[in-house]
Amino acid sequence: MSLLDVKNLKTSYGPVNVLAGVSFTVEPGETYALVGESGSGKTTVIRAIAGLAPAQDGSVKFDGREIRGASERELRPLRKDIAMMFQDPVGSLSPRLTIRSLITEPYRIQGMKDRDLDAEARRLLEMVNLPAHFADRYPYQLSGGQARRVGVARALALEPKLILADEPTAGLDVSVQGELLNLMNDLRERLGLAMVIITHNLNVVRHVADRMGIMYLGRLVEEGTTEAIFKEPRHPYTRCLLSANPEPDPDARLERIALKGEPPSLLRRPKGCEFRERCPFAQEFCSQTPQWEVENGHGLRCLAPLS
């Protein structure tokens, strides 16, 4: 049984159809990446899983239990098992609290008052390689990388089974980004965590994700193992994303596949294949609606796939 099983998840804000049916599964200990441009709905997916965004239709099963539409009271015990990390490393920490209070907040929320919170704070700081005296600092006194570690420490406090991470490397310098990814890889192996990572940074995905899904306008357009997708992307959109990745080498001007324009408005979804208007490989028959098809564990929504 999958740890997380999302089926046909749909979210609308009024007429804006943000998620048009998203399905994927995450196995225990697996890292799954959701990739897409801004406005593709990737953030809404994890927020809807965690009950922070509405989801009008579909199903979210965690450990076999349906959690879509659960009340805050029903969700509370599950909050131990699902931890979240938000985009802004400093902004996701309550500004007037010390780091000690911040990382032990989960114990207080879950009513684990019998724990020695000071000892827990020390243990967690050590786990993310921050010196113990950081416990007395405030978020504004931290660099982005340090604040991000605090976020990781807090997410790990209750030993969750699943971490939902929104752009975990956003706002970090390259020299620090690696540290964070190493830390996350390491903790994942040691603690057997499963993760869903949301990012538009493909360079990051390659090093952390086991499988990945590519989102476009609130739908998955391709899904497969990270290896397969990097090696042989089949959806033109995936191909464009992969090629839109400037390399730190002045001579490596890749054969870039130009992506035309910007994503269309969610209020006016194109008919047929929704990527058609921007697709450099679009065919006449792409005016028909492509279906989601899975072959050898590789999912695809495209009428004219690349080979």
Place this chain on the structure above:
Amino acid sequence: MTDRLLEIDRLSVDYETARGDLKALRDISFDVRKGEIVGIVGESGCGKSTLISSILRLTAPNTRFRQGKVRFKGQDLLQLPERKMRDLRGADISIVFQDPMQTHNPVLSIGQQMLDIQHRSKASKADKRARAAQMLGAVGIPDPEARLDQFPHEFSGGMRQRIAIAMALMSEPDLLIADEPTTALDATLEVQIIERLQELQQEFDCAILFISHHLGVIAELCDRVVVMYAGAVVESGEVREIFHDPKHPYTRRLIDCDPGHIKERARVLPTIPGEVPDLANLPGGCIFRDRCDQATARCMSQVPPLAKLKEGHHAACWLNHKEAAE
């Protein structure tokens, strides 16, 4: 006499704070030639923002210029009267900021804002409007004539950044300063902006000072690169020199760290352990010594000068001075 457009000459800038002087920029020297794209690379705290605000002289009140010159077409901007400086900004030197969402006045239409920035021109309103539409077209906004009447919130982030570029180029500046213009955008749009900038640079023949922490973008766009670390220039040179034959350990390791470089899934990614030193309380010697794995006794005591290694390649590292040391 020279084709140097902007010359930063031994510029040192401090911020006066309660904790003492924060040495934000120390002995910065580099130049930008006419029609050239120079990239400034550096991570947080390297002094990029101080550098830009110093060039434009839009500094915070506690800023102190300790030494050095900022020469633009031969005249020292730091000595210029404020009135003349104001004439320069937005005319000869334009800037594109990082956050396209906050660049535009939300209550005025794009067209109105593009008319407003032509206040120096004597052209008729119709001509100014036509020019605005033409500029929007040049940065790839479809149907520019109609979109002039729309308001900033009706455009996406990528479009707004392109409009910001259009507005910056409107006065046909000699120098365009682009401060992390693609950081807030998705990779796909980032690429579009870079390509557009390249085209426009050819078309308008202006020099661009492009500030970014994204090595890939710098490598792709720039002719020359200046690498900054903790308020100092550690290396500068032709883009190929910098990326293919870096002569400063910081540059070398920064390039190593970029995950775009690593094609196979890595178990452990390279990093640069340690923190940027406290600029209010600088250690002696090389600024990078505490994070450098090749540091020697000399690095602890003496500040390495930005030495010329060959034509078009400077680096500030004692490792390049082996013969002298031995």
Place this chain on the structure above:
Amino acid sequence: MAKSRSELGQIIHGVARDPLGLMGLVIVGTIVFCAIFAYWIVPFDPVGMNIKSRLQGPSWTHLLGTDQLGRDTFSRVIAGGQVALQVALPAVFGAMAIGLTLGMIAGYGPKWLDNLLMLFFDTIRSFPTVMFALAVVALVGPSLQTVVFVVMATSIPTYGRVARTQTLTLRNSEFILAERSMGASMTRILGVHMLPNIVGVLAVLAAMDIPTVIALEAGLSFLGLGVKPPTPSWGALLKDGYSLIRQTPWLVVGGGLPIILATLGFTFLGESLRDVVDPKLRKQR
């Protein structure tokens, strides 16, 4: 960074570094000191009459002269300060506490509750304060408590609205989302995470509001709707001074000057507090 210093200590230090803030601090400090120790400071009983020495000018015995009943004006000014603060502080802090609570609930709670509370605020605000005061006094008679109640009731909406706006801005910030994702209850989110970020703004508002309330109390007392006659009050002093301005101008000075001083003091303090508390301004220093 002086890490050991408490937040309050940091704020006071910040205010004292600003010349206007220091002046405000000194004036407010003096007023509060005089009010607390009024009993020991006053040279004469503020309500003790002495017909023999009525309507005197300033002298070493009577620093600000005496009124038509021979009461020492200086003593009445000091004691009046006590009354002014007795009205202003509970009224302002009461209004702040209630306004803050209601405002945060309006900003964070469900939409219908927000609408209901806003309707409540608007209803109160649509009453002219003085008319409201007249009505309440007509019902229960003039007293210190009445003034406190009227002032508190009429200023709740101001605090409520500000607190609501602040809460609305914060509720979608990532740190609040993070708390929600950990399952924090509404009381915890409001009390532990919202409150410390909002209370500073309201404290500034309160500091600036105190002189308004003092003036309002004086105004009500001037109209005879405030504290009952023998009790000294700056407004009552002004009123006496007003009717006796030809015989002894000192009474008006005695009533007017402390109001002006208190207004300046609290305003300076409030302005300076605003600069210190606002983190955006603090960063630029």
